[in-house]
Amino acid sequence: MKPLKSVFLVSVGSCALFAACTAPEVARVSANYPFVAGTTADAASAADTTLSDSAVSGADATQESDVTAPDAGPAVPDTGAPDASTAAMDIGAPDAGPAAPDAGAPDASTVAMDIGASDAGPAATDTETSDASAAVVDGDVAPGGCETLYRGARIAGAGDAPTDVCVTGGLFTAIGPAGTLVGAVVKDVTDRWLAPAVIDSHVHLVYYPAAEALAAGGVIAGIDQAAPPSFFSTDFAPMTVLGSGPMITATLGYPTQGWGSDGYGLEVPVGDVPAAIAAVDTVVSLGAALIKVPLEQGPKLTDEQLVAVVTRAHALGRKVSVHALSEETAEKAALIGADILAHTPVEPLSDATVAAWGSRAVVSTLSAFGGAAVTQLARLRTAGARVLYGTDFGNTTALGPSALEISRLTQAGLDGAAILEAMTSAPADYWGLSDLGTIGPGKRAAFLVLAQDPVLEPAVLANPAEVVLP
Numbered sequence: 202m203k204p205l206k207s208v209f210l211v212s213v214g215s216c217a218l219f220a221a222c223t224a225p226e227v228a229r230v231s232a233n234y235p236f237v238a239g240t241t242a243d244a245a246s247a248a249d250t251t252l253s254d255s256a257v258s259g260a261d262a263t264q265e266s267d268v269t270a271p272d273a274g275p276a277v278p279d280t281g282a283p284d285a286s287t288a289a290m291d292i293g294a295p296d297a298g299p300a301a302p303d304a305g306a307p308d309a310s311t312v313a314m315d316i317g318a319s320d321a322g323p324a325a326t327d328t329e330t331s332d333a334s335a336a337v338v339d340g341d342v343a344p345g346g347c348e349t350l351y352r353g354a355r356i357a358g359a360g361d362a363p364t365d366v367c368v369t370g371g372l373f374t375a376i377g378p379a380g381t382l383v384g385a386v387v388k389d390v391t392d393r394w395l396a397p398a399v400i401d402s403h404v405h406l407v408y409y410p411a412a413e414a415l416a417a418g419g420v421i422a423g424i425d426q427a428a429p430p431s432f433f434s435t436d437f438a439p440m441t442v443l444g445s446g447p448m449i450t451a452t453l454g455y456p457t458q459g460w461g462s463d464g465y466g467l468e469v470p471v472g473d474v475p476a477a478i479a480a481v482d483t484v485v486s487l488g489a490a491l492i493k494v495p496l497e498q499g500p501k502l503t504d505e506q507l508v509a510v511v512t513r514a515h516a517l518g519r520k521v522s523v524h525a526l527s528e529e530t531a532e533k534a535a536l537i538g539a540d541i542l543a544h545t546p547v548e549p550l551s552d553a554t555v556a557a558w559g560s561r562a563v564v565s566t567l568s569a570f571g572g573a574a575v576t577q578l579a580r581l582r583t584a585g586a587r588v589l590y591g592t593d594f595g596n597t598t599a600l601g602p603s604a605l606e607i608s609r610l611t612q613a614g615l616d617g618a619a620i621l622e623a624m625t626s627a628p629a630d631y632w633g634l635s636d637l638g639t640i641g642p643g644k645r646a647a648f649l650v651l652a653q654d655p656v657l658e659p660a661v662l663a664n665p666a667e668v669v670l671p
């Protein structure tokens with residue numbers, strides 16, 4: 202967490218545009234927690250951590266009630282807002298869970314390849330099928346070529362064949378039938394399953410700076426959906442983090458008057474279209490990989506401004522994520538051309554709105570809101586929407602894959618394979634994280650060692666036996 206305010210000031214040149222760009226980041230974060238907790242009362246956050254303690258169940262109950270009372274909508278949660286109190290506590294009691302698996306997982310039988318070639322990239326996976334052993338034996342794999350060999354595991358989602366997985370230089374370099382590869386160090390993982398480390402499509406890692414612990418728990422990458430400009434000069438290693446930076450919002454709009462008062466919103470005068478477009482340019486120039494727009498609470502951008510924001514974002518190759526929890530705002534989000542719902546809406550959606558989102562994407566965040574959101578996610582998925590696992594980390598606090606999120610994804614109708622996909626290959630594809638989300642030659646060797654098959658028992662993803670990071 203290095204704020205590097207001076208760098209920010211120089212590069213932005215218009216610090217006044219931001220809500221509170223002068224506050225020292227580090228101090229702000231810790232000071233904010235109690236503040237936030239008191240103001241946002243976000244039941245959601247209780248989430249994971251609480252699975253085991255009574256406090257938790259209480260939290261959950263609250264959430265459920267919100268659900269039934271949809272009107273509460275905007276008021277309720279604030280998505281991005283972490284529940285300070287919870288967060289603080291959780292840290293001590295991490296919910297280490299684990300991770301996910303993946304879709305792209307190579308098929309053991311087909312994967313074997315040429316290590317030499319694999320260095321190249323993520324790409325090729327299973328073409329060369331057939332003679333795995335041959336590929337292995339003559340490659341550079343053997344002594345020296347394969348630093349660490351994981352022997353005998355199943356690759357989640359790729360069948361029951363015991364497999365050898367070679368890791369060298371932080372990358373998967375070869376995969377073949379068990380007993381066919383050679384490594385300088387051999388780890389016997391017979392009767393275990395390997396799954397790619399998880400990608401969380403909704404986190405707040407400046408608000409809740411726990412990237413290292415989150416990665417240690419099995420989450421290798423995150424999409425940060427609201428942060429002050431300091432985000433762009435922050436080192437999140439070992440995580441890979443893409444982010445929106447400040448949400449583009451109306452003057453005094455969400456979230457600048459609450460949890461996000463310290464730079465989480467870039468305010469634009471209501472009605473000023475050129476300023477809205479300039480705001481997109483500003484965050485993109487800072488390094489925004491996506492654009493985040495709130496449609497709930499307080500003063501809002503006009504429809505014309507919103508359309509201009511989406512148009513500009515798309516022209517710059519950025520997807521637009523919206524904070525929209527109600528039917529009204531989810532409908533508007535679709536109309537303005539937004540790409541992804543930052544949360545599953547908590548309010549019952551109309552059939553038309555569900556259909557409008559069927560060709561787009563939604564981040565689950567069921568552990569942050571629960572209740573009605575579960576039903577809406579099921580409907581959106583049935584309509585064809587791409588579901589990405591996301592916890593609203595910061596608002597929730599599980600330091601690893603979230604057991605509660607996984608449980609609620611199950612309630613929403615996703616089976617183990619679908620959950621794995623939502624946690625790994627689907628977000629890798631959606632966000633362009635091509636070196637993650639799959640166990641295959643050329644991919645980064647960030648993975649979970651699991652005691653059970655996550656396709657049959659997805660809950661195991663929240664409790665990995667081991668987390669291996671590059």
Ligand SMILES: [Zn+2]
Nearest residue numbers: 280281282593
């Ligand atoms: Zn959020």
